[in-house]
Amino acid sequence: MRPVIPLVLLGVGSMTTALDFTIVYVALPQIARDVGFSPYALQWVVSAYAVPFGGFLLLGGRLSDLLGRRRMFVLGMLLYGVASLLGGLATTPALLVAARALQGIGGAVLMPATLSLVVTMFDEGPARNRAMTVWAVCGAGGLSLGALLGGVLTGAFGWEAVFFVNLPLTAAGAAAAFAVLTPDGPRGTGGFDLPGALTGTAGVTALVFAIARGAELGRLSTEVLAPLAAAVALLAGFFVIEARSRDPLMPPRLLTNRHTSAAAGAILVYGLTLQCVPYFLTLHFQDVLGYDALRSGLAFLGPTLGITAGNLAAERLIPRLGPRGTLVLSLVVGAAGTAVLAASLSADGSYLGLLAGLAGFGLGAGLSFNTMFIVASTGVAPHEQGAVSGISSTVLQAGSSAGLAVLVAVAGHDTTGLTGRALRAATADGLRSALFAAAALALVGVVTALRIPRETPAPGSGDSPAGTFDRLGRDRLR
Numbered sequence: 001m002r003p004v005i006p007l008v009l010l011g012v013g014s015m016t017t018a019l020d021f022t023i024v025y026v027a028l029p030q031i032a033r034d035v036g037f038s039p040y041a042l043q044w045v046v047s048a049y050a051v052p053f054g055g056f057l058l059l060g061g062r063l064s065d066l067l068g069r070r071r072m073f074v075l076g077m078l079l080y081g082v083a084s085l086l087g088g089l090a091t092t093p094a095l096l097v098a099a100r101a102l103q104g105i106g107g108a109v110l111m112p113a114t115l116s117l118v119v120t121m122f123d124e125g126p127a128r129n130r131a132m133t134v135w136a137v138c139g140a141g142g143l144s145l146g147a148l149l150g151g152v153l154t155g156a157f158g159w160e161a162v163f164f165v166n167l168p169l170t171a172a173g174a175a176a177a178f179a180v181l182t183p184d185g186p187r188g189t190g191g192f193d194l195p196g197a198l199t200g201t202a203g204v205t206a207l208v209f210a211i212a213r214g215a216e217l218g219r220l221s222t223e224v225l226a227p228l229a230a231a232v233a234l235l236a237g238f239f240v241i242e243a244r245s246r247d248p249l250m251p252p253r254l255l256t257n258r259h260t261s262a263a264a265g266a267i268l269v270y271g272l273t274l275q276c277v278p279y280f281l282t283l284h285f286q287d288v289l290g291y292d293a294l295r296s297g298l299a300f301l302g303p304t305l306g307i308t309a310g311n312l313a314a315e316r317l318i319p320r321l322g323p324r325g326t327l328v329l330s331l332v333v334g335a336a337g338t339a340v341l342a343a344s345l346s347a348d349g350s351y352l353g354l355l356a357g358l359a360g361f362g363l364g365a366g367l368s369f370n371t372m373f374i375v376a377s378t379g380v381a382p383h384e385q386g387a388v389s390g391i392s393s394t395v396l397q398a399g400s401s402a403g404l405a406v407l408v409a410v411a412g413h414d415t416t417g418l419t420g421r422a423l424r425a426a427t428a429d430g431l432r433s434a435l436f437a438a439a440a441l442a443l444v445g446v447v448t449a450l451r452i453p454r455e456t457p458a459p460g461s462g463d464s465p466a467g468t469f470d471r472l473g474r475d476r477l478r
Contacts, residue, residue, distance in 0.1 A: 151297015
């Protein structure tokens with residue numbers, strides 16, 4: 001079977017995990033009214049998905065290596081379907097947060113299976129870069145398309161539709177996997193690191209909870225310091241477990257590959273900053289500009305086109321600039337675009353005034369997304385691609401959860417008693433502060449990108465040189 005057909009299905013899997021991260025954005029105001037979330041608690045509709053997603057990705061990657069990638073792809077799709085049904089039927093904040101958490105676990109199973117299938121189906125070099133571009137276009141584009149689709153569905157059918165839309169998608173994806181993906185072989189050797197998965201997930205959850213509560217209660221309150229202390233202890237325990245485990249979720253030797261470790265740093269910064277921008281755009285469109293759900297969704301066409309253009313450009317820039325140069329360029333462009341976007345936010349502004357910032361942000365985010373994951377998988381043996389996919393995806397989701405909590409705190413302004421234009425102006429000031437902070441922090445990623453070696457290691461050989469990306473670019477152009 002031609003690889004293009006399975007690649008389309010894997011692209012759908014990538015889009016599903018990304019789309020469900022943002023599809024609720026435009027529906028958040030309606031969810032808050034109908035289900036009963038407070039302004040600070042509302043972010044947990046997003047974080048309840050991202051935290052278990054990030055926490056269980058390492059385990060999901062290990063499961064793909066041990067039990068089979070097609071099996072995990074199907075299981076992830078089915079978990080998504082069940083969780084989406086529960087989410088659409090939820091009537092209380094607790095039930096909705098629980099459904100989102102189950103969606104996150106489904107994503108933790110699905111994403112590393114999808115990414116490792118893409119990586120192992122194509123040889124390292126131009127063929128893999130091209131396949132990763134398709135995967136990244138689907139994934140990064142899904143982040144913005146989620147907001148667009150969420151607006152259309154919420155405006156037409158109510159917020160419940162952003163959950164129910166997953167039911168036919170996941171059922172079709174699970175069924176198609178048996179027809180187009182290669183059957184899994186015998187179970188791999190090794191065991192499961194359940195203690196590592198539990199301590200890692202609990203540690204990240206406690207950390208994000210402490211940051212989120214700090215914005216509401218004050219950073220020195222007992223309800224903040226207690227989960228913060230627990231997070232430090234749990235994450236320290238996680239690293240001890242990983243160092244001593246016979247079958248660690250995050251084998252320390254993988255991080256000796258400088259491509260993987262440098263990419264992880266860049267992915268963390270991306271998650272802390274650019275990944276969070278659509279959340280604040282949603283609030284600006286609805287709470288400041290006064291858009292309804294449908295118009296807000298359509299407003300995301302701008303960043304969606306920018307992200308897609310960045311994804312496509314990355315494939316051509318990597319052979320010419322190298323992965324390091326491409327990633328540095330992407331982060332600078334993304335940070336500059338986000339800063340321009342922040343400066344454009346105003347209670348009296350318009351969508352036209354945001355276009356330059358939206359284009360710059362989208363282009364930078366698109367350039368970054370597939371470049372980071374291409375670099376992370378470079379020089380890694382096929383039987384460990386699931387683990388590296390889990391590491392990369394974990395860092396992204398943990399970063400986005402922590403980043404969202406921090407930036408929400410930065411955006412927090414006292415709007416008690418304000419109405420009309422005064423309320424819109426105060427809200428815009430808070431969102432502007434959050435986006436300026438995201439732009440400044442995004443530049444930190446340049447430091448990590450500069451650690452990427454110029455030479456390309458042979459698969460499975462760590463950082464031993466085996467040619468350069470310039471040579472790969474010449475091969476591609478022949």
